[in-house]
Amino acid sequence: MPQATDTALILANLGTPAAPTAPAVAAYLDEFLSDPRVVQLPRWLWRPLLRRVILPRRSPVVAEKYAEIWLPGGSPLAVHTRALAQAVQQRLPDWRVEHAMRYGAPSLADTLQRLRMDDVRRVRVLPLYPQYSTTTTASVADAVAAHGSGMQVELLHDYHADAGWAAAVAASIRAHWDAHGRGERLLLSFHGIPQRLVDRGDPYATQCEGSARAIADALGIAREEIVLTYQSRFGRERWLQPYTMPTLQQLARDGVRRIDVACPGFAVDCLETLEEIAMQNAEAFQQAGGQALRYIPCLNADAAHAGALASLAQRDAGWR
Template identity: 40%
Template sequence: MPDAQRPAHAPQTHPALPRQKIGVLLANLGTPDNYDYWSMRRYLNEFLSDRRVIDYAPWKWQPLLQTVILTKRPFSSGANYKLIWNHEAGESPLMTITKAQTAKIAQAVSQRFGDQVQVDFCMRYGNPATKAKVREMVAQGCSRILFFPLYPQYAGATTATANDAFFRALMAEKWQPASRTVPAYFDHPAYIDALAQSVERAYAALDQRPDLLVCSYHGMPERYLTEGDPYHCQCQKTTRLLKERLGWQSGDLATTFQSKFGPEEWLKPYTVEEVARLAKAGTKRIAVIAPAFSADCIETLEEINGEIRESFEHAGGESFTYIPCLNDDDAHVAALTQVIAENLQGWVG
């Protein structure tokens, strides 16, 4: 290691230690390595075996998962991934976008703090794994790590499980770095402003203004809300703050939830059903934005821009506009960098 040195006054046998730095580790949900059956099966097995995601008792859930779901679902999920796959780069759009986000954030952080802070990313499921990236940062001399789950709204099935993976990674370290986790930033003014700017740009490019902006958030079982998960409330507040920043009326926006899975009742209204209801009721033009996703992925590129679009148009809707996630947009990068800077206070000058 080029900048590793033996501590002053240490004996000759003491190993050289790298110069101490601060690490910022961005974390997103994850992605399969490919869309073939076995890549999809490995990814879905890790994801759907997470008790934060599916909290049924393993003795009840695992036989169903291993013998039924993981026999069939890798084929359908793989086909959906193939539709959106970045074939040129050989990776999913989420991976491509996360790499671009990380590069831009690293540049912005470097401009603020110099080389004392390094930025990297990991995935909760799949690669690069959280444990491997924590090990890499520690080996490079990061004695402090700021862990940043890229979920604007907190949920046990997203933010908490990402933090769990980070804490488990720390358990494997002989010399643990000091650590912090970034809280949800669903109401951060810079994040809301970046969202609003994306809406304003999209609307300015249209010949006719949509009748309604649908804010579609990833869903979760209603039971999780009653058990204390704040996700639903934070989604509602994000929509309200977006409305206020845009200067719109309440009837200009709607909050819905997508990606229902399993037999339980989930947060309502369901996006796929609500857009059809709107079309049948006479709403002919809508725009859809996904404020819970920091990067476009299978749930936005295939589900929203595919299944949900088809539901609206089949019910009589005439104009469907999907507003992309903030991805590596400059306003988004600036917002995330500001959140990082605020959470580094006391660690950097």
């Protein structure tokens, strides 16, 4: 690898509002939902609908959700991503490790520009999405292509079955079981995407299944002992199934009283894990007859997580 002053690693996450307020949420959602990788509708149709109808209605509601989980240092996603970058930096003393957001601040574009101005010549961008999707990783690639000129920039395609990452996830689940006992089911909830994208060749669903198998192997259990579901659906079209909440409700009706839920598609905790899973879905599970949904936190800045990402950064396989 090049010398320290020449090499940087960017940990790129999705993004977050700057504050738990309706204006901040509206600004963030406007940028996020205006990305054609995220919403694939004609701009002339989608932009007026987004700005005149969806954002005015949804932003105050979403802001209230963020307020429920906001931390003193900012949103959980921002706080944990920053801490994760610091933990990886400790394991890569000869590198410069930065974190950036695809939407919001610190933006990926600004981070790349800052590295260029500091005469960094080689950059590796590691999207914090273990599973590749055209809706996430490909959007990071778009930003790199637009703003990475003047440097040698490489992007990690995915790490959905990486042994170090799977071992870190398995260790977090084992630690939960050691502390609280094992639930009657282990459910892994991944963020959903529209089914039509998978039908067109997006490898996301296949990689989610690959992650479940890798985690099962690391846990030393059969794949059949894991329930895999997809969360965070919005809109009316069909998304990847089975959906998380209806699955939890059905398990409760079938007599399952204690269930353990982890979200290995998310590198760090965020609105979708802390509010949607640990609060909304936990309540729905209990209302359907379940006793306790025990949420297992994301890896965040865990030492094993930082070690796995540092190892990926130094490896040549998977970078493009």
